[in-house]
Amino acid sequence: xxxxxxxRQEYRALFKQNVSKRLVVDKAVRIIVFACVIVAIIPLGxxxxxxxxxxxxxxxxxxxxxxxxSIGSGEGGIGPAIQGxxxxxxxxxxxxxxIGVMSGIYLSEYGDNKLAKSIRFFNDVFMEFPxxxxxxxxxxxxxxILGHFSVWAGAFALSLIMFPIVARTTExxxxxxxxxxxxxGTALGLKKWVITFRIVISAxxxxxxxxxxxxxxxxxxxxxxxxxxxxxxxxxxxxMDVPMDALPLRIWRLSLLPYDSAQLQGWGSAMVLIIIILGxxxxxxxxxxxxxxxxxxxxxxxxxxxxxx
Amino acid sequence: xxxxxxxxxxxGSRLISDKIFxxxxxxxxxxxxxxxVFLAFQLVSESYPIWEENGLSFITKTEWNAVEGREDxxxxxxxxxxxxxxxxxxxxxxxLSIGIAMFISDAPAKIGGPLGFLVELLAAVPSVxxxxxxxxxxxxxxVDWIEKPLxxxxxxxxxxxxxxxxxxxxxTASVILAIMIIPTVxxxxxEVMRAVPQQQKEAAYMLGATKWEMFKLAVFPYSKTxxxxxxxxxxxxxxxxxxxxxxxxxxxxGISAIPSSLFKPSQTMxxxxxxEFVEASPASLHxxxxxxxxxxxxxxxxxxNVVAHILVxxxxxxxxxxxxx
Numbered sequence: 001x002x003x004x005x006x007x008r009q010e011y012r013a014l015f016k017q018n019v020s021k022r023l024v025v026d027k028a029v030r031i032i033v034f035a036c037v038i039v040a041i042i043p044l045g046x047x048x049x050x051x052x053x054x055x056x057x058x059x060x061x062x063x064x065x066x067x068x069x070s071i072g073s074g075e076g077g078i079g080p081a082i083q084g085x086x087x088x089x090x091x092x093x094x095x096x097x098x099i100g101v102m103s104g105i106y107l108s109e110y111g112d113n114k115l116a117k118s119i120r121f122f123n124d125v126f127m128e129f130p131x132x133x134x135x136x137x138x139x140x141x142x143x144x145i146l147g148h149f150s151v152w153a154g155a156f157a158l159s160l161i162m163f164p165i166v167a168r169t170t171e172x173x174x175x176x177x178x179x180x181x182x183x184x185g186t187a188l189g190l191k192k193w194v195i196t197f198r199i200v201i202s203a204x205x206x207x208x209x210x211x212x213x214x215x216x217x218x219x220x221x222x223x224x225x226x227x228x229x230x231x232x233x234x235x236x237x238x239x240m241d242v243p244m245d246a247l248p249l250r251i252w253r254l255s256l257l258p259y260d261s262a263q264l265q266g267w268g269s270a271m272v273l274i275i276i277i278l279g280x281x282x283x284x285x286x287x288x289x290x291x292x293x294x295x296x297x298x299x300x301x302x303x304x305x306x307x308x309x
Numbered sequence: 310x311x312x313x314x315x316x317x318x319x320x321g322s323r324l325i326s327d328k329i330f331x332x333x334x335x336x337x338x339x340x341x342x343x344x345x346v347f348l349a350f351q352l353v354s355e356s357y358p359i360w361e362e363n364g365l366s367f368i369t370k371t372e373w374n375a376v377e378g379r380e381d382x383x384x385x386x387x388x389x390x391x392x393x394x395x396x397x398x399x400x401x402x403x404x405l406s407i408g409i410a411m412f413i414s415d416a417p418a419k420i421g422g423p424l425g426f427l428v429e430l431l432a433a434v435p436s437v438x439x440x441x442x443x444x445x446x447x448x449x450x451x452v453d454w455i456e457k458p459l460x461x462x463x464x465x466x467x468x469x470x471x472x473x474x475x476x477x478x479x480x481t482a483s484v485i486l487a488i489m490i491i492p493t494v495x496x497x498x499x500e501v502m503r504a505v506p507q508q509q510k511e512a513a514y515m516l517g518a519t520k521w522e523m524f525k526l527a528v529f530p531y532s533k534t535x536x537x538x539x540x541x542x543x544x545x546x547x548x549x550x551x552x553x554x555x556x557x558x559x560x561x562x563g564i565s566a567i568p569s570s571l572f573k574p575s576q577t578m579x580x581x582x583x584x585e586f587v588e589a590s591p592a593s594l595h596x597x598x599x600x601x602x603x604x605x606x607x608x609x610x611x612x613x614n615v616v617a618h619i620l621v622x623x624x625x626x627x628x629x630x631x632x633x634x
Binding site (some may be wrong): 002022023025026030032034035036037039040041044046047050051058098099101102105106107109110115116118119121122123124125126128129130131132133134137139140141144159163164167191192193196217220221222223224227228231248251252255256261262266267270273274277278279281285298 | 488
């Protein structure tokens, strides 16, 4: 009897030791994992705070609308850069969105063969191509052949970044539409393209729009491909065949200058750019969050939006 | 039972318009293949002069001289620069990302959702703004708090920490790169961890495992391939990243760009292109050399991404199988 009693005690002690060790390890891992999240969010917070704090000092009506002053003077503004960014986003969407959407339709509606499989694969790989290489491609295809920098080259380069993203999201959202919808269309004797455009796409609209806008927010911040295609300029847009300015390019050039005033203008441009891009990004996500109608953030943004009204 | 005779299918406008639709969609799908072929062809043919001049020694040479008459180009230092910065970024970023994925995949939706969203917002910040922030904010703190102490403690004994900590160097660029790959790696890792069947986790809990032991027993062994794939996907991002690195790496050229210490300026393949492309004259060897650099960069990026995609899709396919069973 006594031996079992002692043994029991012994086992209990061993068990306690074992469990407490394991619980300590578990606690430690929990803390480390939580710290990882905090460490990742600190840079985001710091970037936003610095951009808005430093940028706000630079913002004025002249800064947003005028052409840049002479280098280092701290005068003038970033009007051409804002205009250029809007133009380049519009033009590249004009090229990239139709191709991306049609490609997504192909992958979703005709996509059960070998060709589609390889297209899907290369689409994914193409999405990860370094953007600067796509810029060089646009340079070789358009700038070198025309003999001058061209807005079209920039738009082409950005459309190459855009269309795989659009194709991917279009495919994903078209696939979410139940097959029965398509069958209903076929039973009514509709043509395939009518079914696709009138039934399937209208059911998958919100997913597609999300994809398109997210791709817009992605290309809006691209700098590398613009260096060798639209080069940058300090004049407002005048023709497709001369260099044009864009916000990311302007930020880069300003950051290279050794003047405090240039740095200030850089922060101001960064603030405008980040408002445009995070605006699109958050707007899209808000749209989704409000559709589902849940989540703290969705409600939070919803409140913000209703206050603006 | 009499068979119902169906009218013959209508030919004419219906078939033609559907055919046109199908052809249009197929053409848009094939567009990506055409672009890849064009891209490869253009890069090879336009960089041909440099391969003709140097042969494969273009890859192994360390000189970089664009002065007319003494032109000499080799891409080796920039390959080193790219690989070293990306590897460092992985070493810092991947453990962090996996930690984040663990936290978010396990936290209740009310906490995990918004936190995951914040981490994903990191991906929405443009590269050039990372560069600006790194240059004017991060660098200042980083030099004072990390680089100088490291240099003072180990600088004399370990070559890794020699050199003058100035902030425009390999380490700063790598840390910024690490921040930039976190959203990619953590998002994919999270998906991969979600793909682990619930029964596996419950089985581990039932054996008395703590949360950490559950991850060790059930999640990691199951999702290993996918996690490796996610990390390699992050590596692909890091290799192709241009602007933030260009602004922070210090832009050395030639032999001095070969990394000899964490606190020395260097150069990556993408940053040398960003820095010199506009000044390069198409008539000289300078432009073909830069296009040659782009070709090498593209090949490395493709190799990395193909491997990553195969690993990730294999993992997610396993998930589908598990659900069906």
